[in-house]
Amino acid sequence: MRGTTRTVTMVAGVASVALLAAACGGGSDNPGTSSSASGGKTGGTVTVRGCNPQNPLIPSNTTETCGGNVLDAITAKLVHYNPETAAPENDIADKIESTDNQNFTITLKKGYKFHDGTEVKSKNFVDAWNYAAYGPNAQSSGYFMEPIEGYGDLQCAGKDSEDPCKGYTPKAKKLTGLVVKDDYTFTVKTTEKVSNLPVRLGYSAFSPLPDSFFNDPKAFGEKPIGAGPYKFDSWTKNTEIKLSKFADYSGKFGGKLDNITFKIYQDADAAYTDVQANNLDVTDEVPSSAMIDDKYKQDLPDRNAQKAVGVIQTITFAPSKVDPNYADPKIRQAISMAIDRPTIIKQIFNNTRQPATGWVSPVVDGYKANQCGEWCTFDAAKAKAKLDEAGGFKGGKMTIAYNADASHKAWVEATCNSIKGALGVDCVATPVVDFSTFRANIAARKQKGMFRTGWQMDYPSIENFLAPIFKTGASSNDGDYSNPEFDKLLNEAAAQTDAAQANAKYQQAEALLANDMPAIPMWYSTATFGWSDKVTGVKITAFGTIDFSSLALK
Template sequence: MSVKKLGLALTASAILVGSATAATLNVAIDSSPAGLDPHLITAFNSVVIVQGNVYEGLTDIDAGLNVVPDLAASWEISPDNLSYTFKLHSGVTFHDGSAMDAEDVAASIRRVQAEATASPKAASVMPITGIEIIDPLTVKLSLDAPFAPILSSLATIAIVPAELEADVEALQQTPVGTGPFKFVEWLPNNEITLTKFDGYREAGLPKLDGVTFKFVPEASTRQVGLTSGDYGILPGIDPATALQLKAQPGVELYDTLNVSYTLLGMNVTREPLGNAKVREAINMLLNREEIIAGALFGAGVPGGPLSPALTGWALDTSEFACYTTNVDGAKALLAEAGIETPIKLSILVLPRQDARDISQVIQQQLVAGGIEVELVNKEIGEFVQDWRNSDFDMFVSANGGNPDPDQYFFRTFRSGGPTNVFKYANADMDALLDTGRTETDIAKRKEAYDAAQRTLACQGPVAHLAYGNLFTAVNAKVKGFEIYPTGRLTSLVNVSIDE
């Protein structure tokens, strides 16, 4: 095993912003990220900075939700679907100058699998039971049973230097990847600066000299900055902001059907939420059309457990009886469950305007059925910590979606899953999710996921609310931007700025 030295103290000259350096792009987001370790992060503001920009995986997901090669130039699958052999691109280096090879791939997968890492992505690589380094540019992954979504799952696993396999601290503040941009500095409550990685494996890319992510809490300030040219991109904006910017001169609005979703999560260890009839009653009290109209300005569709963008997988919400608002029916269910009202619960609210607006509408809707809700607002770091610790009755959030049902369902709804913060356990659901993960026949996988959706929609620990349009506002001088349904800013590698 080779030994490589890791230089974490990356330095660069200060990058000027605004008109002083036309090739540096300013991206305005609403708050500072909670961390930057690609194997630990879950919040949008963390993912949007590093995934695809600082870090890359063996595979990637393109704008059409197709699996494409990334650090892996190609791969071969054994006839029994139990081994995958990846051939890596040659000449790839990390931002510290060390070579990226099969050793780093193996260490990155082991790091995510390790219990000590406590990675929310662990389920994505859990079925990998063997890792063999054949040569510096070839790695073989072995499975005990077929793992149908392995190629799309690997797109979520960033490759990091092998020396950091056992370190769960360093990358949170100082990311080191192979992507088109390398980390320079993080000024708390101000900005994170990335600069062009001159050693990037694709000739002529990136086109920008750098990207600076500005933390701008006030929506009005972000909007004014976009129209004035101080900011080049406002990613993942809420529908209200999109509506306001649509008619502004010098602004281009990009949108696509989002695989991400808004949700009301329920902790089944907090009574009476452990009762499936109570969770079904909550679904029946919700009016999703009203939520979309009032909180998302009409920009969205009622959402089931899977995004309608996943046309081959998602069931239509008309199949879910609980999606028809029925206050009397909800009250009857609560009575049948032996629950006395009023019920007093709290909702932990993601610090984002659309989540705040959704929470207020839900608060009004639930009270009609005798459920009184207190809204709890915290900054993003506290929100993430409470979420990870299951320290909530309910929460309202916006979560990233995935092109394969396994990537969301298995880690979230299987007993003991790494993002099963709801503490949900259902043996029948476990069996369905195991089938969906190991079955390679598409029709049989769909049959399992159809059954899972029908259970989760009304009695699961998540009331899925809406899949909105994903909006990103771009200054007209910014060229080459492409919006991805996953919300990632992967296309920044091709972006340039007109003088």
């Protein structure tokens, strides 16, 4: 689970390569998806690459990978996703039952404990979900509770367009669709049928919260308490986050390590250099400078792996009220056609990406190729003609913003060069100091122009690549896209009891995005890991994350 709804923080890029530079060679073999060694000893400490979380570590308010990677290790949810296939497997849930996809009865396993020693009970889920859904709490993942009956009554509807909660109290504080039956049973009633609700319940927004959370949510965010295999120890801002094994963890998804330390890096090359020198044990990002001619394979022989994962890179347009220069869909389509994805992927990513032809990752059921059509195919002449049809670009120069604490500079500059070459409009790659600041600017609707966005699936479903990002008012709808027909199709898809029929509706909704182009699909990602000679059992999950259950010291 990522992401997503975690917004992906990093995609590797060369520091100095420009588009249309001399072609770089590339290997044709397929690296493995895990370290070849197995087993490993029990105990010890491992360091992994980390980055600055955008927000305090509250599960329902963490929508990016920097914080999400930490929460994945310390939380347990109703459902756990298989690290290799992403298939949902019951975790705290003993049973999730429904005869109509609208009324669900959830039975918990007994004995799960939070890190503060209290037992996980039904009320810990119900209270947590009510907190997430209540508008004044301003939880960025509160949107995930929308299908539950009564959600609308918990939302703010004040007259202040910038802050609808200002001077307004919602009609209710609790979802009518959640009912505690006993300590280990609760029911969920959704407003409409939701065919994939059980699949969603492994996402961090659905984590239970201990009673202590509600005494001081702010303090909790600085030192979170979960029910997972590792507990939170400390957070030294901009430096590291430390976790240790939870002795009373009773689930079946534990790990061998005693301690995990996320070392926070401002630069991907620095993390990679530390892995080479055995000063960092695992990096989930190999910079493209090491991808050229498969250099990383020589740098890290038998210490690397690669896997196609549920991640897509996109470029999103600022909301029209923030920057009206990109409001015309024809301008957006022209820009998309002006991007030479295959050349950028070849020269900067050594062909380790796949050009995107739509907004949904190929790894999930329901994926349909070529949903973007001609708008995602590079054609300089058609791009220029489409821009002329729109009356040209009136905003002077185009800009693409990116977070400077990861290796995005090269591919963003290459993209701008491609746009400039095809459209004859100046395009400037615009760095923002770090991911936290970058995301804060986007959330506050202060980021103008275009900006890089990435999506790592929260759960393995076509719906997860559409609803949280493009549905009206959704938590990760950075461009404030709104299309009633799109929303209608999503609702109709969610009501289907047949998976194939649901996917067909979602595919119809995705096709509408080509008409409006709220975000430009760039490429589907492949995760490349590197590790020190001290560890074994390094596995890349289907989400592109580290599988801490298998990681161990040799």
